[in-house]
Amino acid sequence: MKFNRFWTATAAAGLLISGLMFTGPATAEETTIKIGNIIPLSGPSASVGQQGKNAREMAVEEINAGGGIKSLGGAKLEMLYADSESKPEKGVSEAERMINTEKVNVLTGCWNSAVTYPTTAVAERYGVPFIVPVSVSDKITEQGFKNVFRIAAKDSWWTRDQFAFLKDMQAEFNTPVKKLAFVYENGDWGKGMASQWKKLAEKDGYEVVMDEPYPSTATDLSPVVQKIRRSRADVLLLVSNAADAILLTNTLAEYKVRLKAIVATGGGHADPFFIKAVGKNAQYLFDIVEWEADINKPGAKETNAKYKAKYGYNLTGEAVDAYLSMYVIKDALERAASFDKDAIRKALAETNLTSGAGMIVGYDAVEFDESGQNSHASPVIVQINDMGNGLERITVWPKSARRAGYTPVFPKP
Amino acid sequence: MIYLIEDTINGILMGSIYGLTALGLTIIFGVLKVVNFAHGTLLMVGMYVAYWTVVLSGLHPYLSLVVVVPVMYVFGYYLQDIVIKPIFKAEKDVREPSTVIIVTTGVWYVLDNLTLMIFGPQYRSLPENPLQGKMIEFGELFISVPKLWGAITAVATAFGVYYFFQKTRTGRAIRACSLDRDAASLSGINQYKIYNMAFGLGSAVTGIAAVTLVPFYNTFPSVGVLFDIKGFIIVVLGGLGSIPGAIIGGIIVGIIESVGPQFMTATWTEAIVYGLFLLVLFVKPSGLFGVKYDW
Numbered sequence: 001m002k003f004n005r006f007w008t009a010t011a012a013a014g015l016l017i018s019g020l021m022f023t024g025p026a027t028a029e030e031t032t033i034k035i036g037n038i039i040p041l042s043g044p045s046a047s048v049g050q051q052g053k054n055a056r057e058m059a060v061e062e063i064n065a066g067g068g069i070k071s072l073g074g075a076k077l078e079m080l081y082a083d084s085e086s087k088p089e090k091g092v093s094e095a096e097r098m099i100n101t102e103k104v105n106v107l108t109g110c111w112n113s114a115v116t117y118p119t120t121a122v123a124e125r126y127g128v129p130f131i132v133p134v135s136v137s138d139k140i141t142e143q144g145f146k147n148v149f150r151i152a153a154k155d156s157w158w159t160r161d162q163f164a165f166l167k168d169m170q171a172e173f174n175t176p177v178k179k180l181a182f183v184y185e186n187g188d189w190g191k192g193m194a195s196q197w198k199k200l201a202e203k204d205g206y207e208v209v210m211d212e213p214y215p216s217t218a219t220d221l222s223p224v225v226q227k228i229r230r231s232r233a234d235v236l237l238l239v240s241n242a243a244d245a246i247l248l249t250n251t252l253a254e255y256k257v258r259l260k261a262i263v264a265t266g267g268g269h270a271d272p273f274f275i276k277a278v279g280k281n282a283q284y285l286f287d288i289v290e291w292e293a294d295i296n297k298p299g300a301k302e303t304n305a306k307y308k309a310k311y312g313y314n315l316t317g318e319a320v321d322a323y324l325s326m327y328v329i330k331d332a333l334e335r336a337a338s339f340d341k342d343a344i345r346k347a348l349a350e351t352n353l354t355s356g357a358g359m360i361v362g363y364d365a366v367e368f369d370e371s372g373q374n375s376h377a378s379p380v381i382v383q384i385n386d387m388g389n390g391l392e393r394i395t396v397w398p399k400s401a402r403r404a405g406y407t408p409v410f411p412k413p
Numbered sequence: 414m415i416y417l418i419e420d421t422i423n424g425i426l427m428g429s430i431y432g433l434t435a436l437g438l439t440i441i442f443g444v445l446k447v448v449n450f451a452h453g454t455l456l457m458v459g460m461y462v463a464y465w466t467v468v469l470s471g472l473h474p475y476l477s478l479v480v481v482v483p484v485m486y487v488f489g490y491y492l493q494d495i496v497i498k499p500i501f502k503a504e505k506d507v508r509e510p511s512t513v514i515i516v517t518t519g520v521w522y523v524l525d526n527l528t529l530m531i532f533g534p535q536y537r538s539l540p541e542n543p544l545q546g547k548m549i550e551f552g553e554l555f556i557s558v559p560k561l562w563g564a565i566t567a568v569a570t571a572f573g574v575y576y577f578f579q580k581t582r583t584g585r586a587i588r589a590c591s592l593d594r595d596a597a598s599l600s601g602i603n604q605y606k607i608y609n610m611a612f613g614l615g616s617a618v619t620g621i622a623a624v625t626l627v628p629f630y631n632t633f634p635s636v637g638v639l640f641d642i643k644g645f646i647i648v649v650l651g652g653l654g655s656i657p658g659a660i661i662g663g664i665i666v667g668i669i670e671s672v673g674p675q676f677m678t679a680t681w682t683e684a685i686v687y688g689l690f691l692l693v694l695f696v697k698p699s700g701l702f703g704v705k706y707d708w
Contacts, residue, residue, distance in 0.1 A: 186680045214679040219630070219639050220427045220667075222557070223420060223674035223682075229415065243639070246536055246631055254546045255555055277536040277631055281546075 032078040033069065033333060035060075035326075036098035036117060038091050038109035041083040045112055048318045050109060052133065053072060053081065054311045055318035056318035059326035062357060069330065071337035075387055077330070084115050095122040103183075105339060106131065106329055109320065113137030121150045131329060131347045133321035134290070141373040147349055149368050152290065152321045160194040162263055162288055163204060163382050165237065165397045169261070172399075174412045176216040177260060181210035181233035183248070184222060190239040197237055201238065209233050216241045225251040234260045234411075242268040246277045253281040260411035261286055263381075275391050282384045282391060284412045290317025291361060292382050292395045294403050300360035306362060320361060327358025328366055362401040383408050416658075419554050420672045426560040428667020429626050432660035433567035434640045435647040437619035440574065443654030444591040444611035447497075448512040451520040452644055453637025455616050458524060459485050459623025460632040461532065465651025467539055467627065472543055474628045475562065481620040489616025493609045496520060502609065528634040536631040561627035570621050571660045573651040574614075578656070587611055589652075646690045662701065665689075 037056060040049035059079045068074040080102055082094035089238040091110045098104045101121070106132045107123050110116040116135035123130035124145045132140060132150040136158075142152050153161070170177055182197050184190030190213060201208050210231040214224050221244065228236060236259050240248060245268030252262070264287040268274065275282050282305035293304050293314045303323070307315045315323070328351060336347035353359065353366040381397035387406070396400055396408040438452045449455075461486050466477035497513055506509035539545060547558035578584040590597040590607040598604050630636070647666055651658025666686055673682030693700060 203641065212674075212678050215683050217639050218670075218679065218683075219431075219643065220423075220670060221679075222423050222427075223671045224679050226416065226420065226423075227674060242536060243633070243636075246538070248539075250546065250629070254548055254557065256548075271536075273534075273536045277538045279538075 007324060017203065021190045029127055033078050033106070033339065034078050034080060034102060034104040035071070035329065036080045036082065036095075036102060036107045038082045038084050038094050038098070038107065038115070040086045040115075041081065043085040043087070045086045048111055049084075051316050051319040052322035055127055055307065055315065055323040056108075056326055058307060058310060059323045059358065060395075063326065063330050069333045071334050072339070075333075075339075077326070084110050084112070084119075086112045086115060086119050088115050091119040092122055095119045097296070099123070099126045099128055103127065105341060108133060108322075111135060113140065116140055120145060123147050127345070128341055129332075129348055131325045131348075133325040134318050141214035141371040146373065147345055148372045149328075149351075149374070150372060151366065151374050151377065152317075154373060155192070156196055157377070158265065158288055158379055159193055159200060161263070161378050161381070161397075162197075163200045164175050165286070165288075166261075166263070166395065167204065168399070169408070169410050175260060175409075175411050177234045178207055179209045179231070179233045179235075180206045181212075181228055181231050181236045182208065183212050183214065183228065183236060184239035185212065185216040185244060186213040187216065189267070193239045196217050207379070211282055214244070216244050218244060218247070221247045221251050222234050224248070225255050225257060228252070228259075229255055229257045236262045237265070238262065238269070239265045240268040242274065245269045245271065245274060249274075249281050249285070262412070263288070266273070266290075275393075280386075280391070283386065284409050285384045286381055286396070287384070287393070288379050288381050289393075290379050291320045292380055292393055294364060294393070295360065295380065295401050296403050297360045297362075297401060299357060303360055305355065324358040324361060324366070327356050328353055331356070351394045362395070362398055364400065385409060415553055416675065417672065418422065419556075420675055421668060422556055423560070424668035424671030425664055426557065426564040426667070428664035429564035429567040429660060430560065430622065430663070431640075431643055431647055431667055432651075432663020433563070433570060433625060434619065434622040435644040435651075435663055436567075436571060436574065436656065436659045437615040437617075437622065438644045439651070439654055439659045440618060441612055441615035442648065444587055445493075445497075445513075445608055446591070447510065447517070449615070449643075450514055450517040450641075451492075451524065452619065453639075454521045454524045454622055454639030455485070455489065455619045455637070456626075456640055457632075457634065457637035458488065459530065459616075459620035460627055460630075460636060461528065462620065463624045463627045464537055464539065467542065474544055475538060475566075475624060477627075478621065478624050481624050482582035482617045483590075485620030485623075486613040486617040488613075488636060489619075490609045492520065492616070493612035494605075497612070498605055498608065501605065512547030516688045525634055525637070527699045532634065534634065536633045538631050539627060542628065546629075557629065559625075559628040566621060566625050567660060567663075570618060571656055574618060575656050577614075583610065587614075646686060649690060649700055650693050654698065655702040658700055658702030 017284055039052050040046055060079055064076045068076045084091040106129050110119050113135045116132055117140055120130050124147050130148050134152040136155045138156055182194050184194045189220045242270055256376050262285050269287045270289055304315045331353050332347040336343040351366055351368055363376040363378050365376045366374050367376055380395050380401055382393040383396045385394055394406050395404050441449045463481050464476045466480045467474050500510055500512050500516055544559040549556040569620045578588055586602050587607050590602055590604050647662040651662025669686055670682050
């Protein structure tokens, strides 16, 4: 027993020494660009953290195999990972360590808005560029920071795009929409979305005929559905968790509620088991999401196939944003032609990325505004329909990303 | 006006089904004098048994009762015999052994997570069946067929259980045991066996409730939690241990939930149900149909 412990200690010391010896000369020569990634790799959000990690690795492999950063003499990207465990304090301390000990050139992360928000402050203090692939909370880019750049759309843009979508559909199909009904789960998320809907409805001149929260734990939603039926709304906007999304969809079908369209807000309606549980009752439903695998963008299908072959499942919104962020970093480094963090920051601020392997998102460019928000970012809207292979989610909006050969069904027959 | 009728009918139907889900709880409480925290979990187990019976056999959902009732009876019987009985024996001087609450909570966690491990988090709904999504329509008035079946089953089950307790020898033995377990033992009743049977009966009734839910509700590992709290409220409202109390308590909750949202938001009706629960506890702690004596 004692003997074993002695050998373990010796081995550990040996590893530590050899580790120190390796890191020493490497930093002096600066042949790699160090990218620190703070993401949840354990804890409640570990599965999305892992999706992002996989996508980052795939992008970096591609970049390094393609000759690295040419303006820096073919310098390679080196990835460092820290587990945030979805804890804000962990994110902050890991950012300190990444910057001070590991001397990273760029930071990315942290998926959970609650972690990203305090962690970006650390990066700002040290002047290290921080790329936020996904973290939707509006306030992250509203702190007046110079070093924070967000790729994904922010919270308030989801509702904005739902209304933009409604407007576009009315024009495209020449079907006016006048009355809206809002039905949402009775939590922070649902109430937050609904308060934004209210403002947007007023601005666009819609009549709100119903504005009703319901408890997500409800075991019978027919009273709520009755109310929707009697409101004679044209379009129903929903925010639901999984069990209630299923119950609502089935009950709406049973009571034959006539609507021109139902527009959901991800969450329960995007649950992988949703379509299976409700079957044909889900047909023609619209849902807003970050990204969908069928998106009509060059290279999207191939990239998704490659990712699926490597990791066994489709790319997700989280993964695509992480993947794209590596190409945004590569693009900035090429233009900066420097290891200096201020030069990298300046290049990032001047980003106008419109092509390349990373551009498989629903929008057409990455360009950062004053606050560091990608001003082109937008989620996509899908419609659930059957094109001969059973019910599936089909990208319909923005029109440039619509699946080839598909015409959305609006109004609902 | 027609809407009010429609909502009231929906409330009565849904409420009867709520009452049925609470009936098993009230039977177990009435006899064992313990609050069974694993009640929602029993309902979940019943739903999985019903779901798989229908999926594998392709039968009408209500024919799955032939399988669900015996399976749930045996399940409840041995759950009591193996897990809960030792606590009763250890605390036999206590009238209402509180450790049992902790044990049933343990059963709840273990079974819910076991189900999650075995079946995954999927929301399962029955494949096409004669009840699914069927509606009786009178112009604007809609009545859900699966709920109507559920309500009829609820009332029939309540009568059946009541008859069993009043008229059969075993039923009388169970009642005797619930009145005074020591006196019953002295008269030659094996009280632990009676407890097993009561727990089995409560589980079987919960299984019937599960069968009524499966045609229009989804089966998933945490489904019990949604009906659990409602079950407790109904049982307290109707009177702990009272069989008609469970059904009528259920109908009261159902009507509040169904008619309420037409005058306020659905979130408020939930608050009203909880408020009523507190009010009953203040004014008549024994519930609407509770009696001073047990049974």
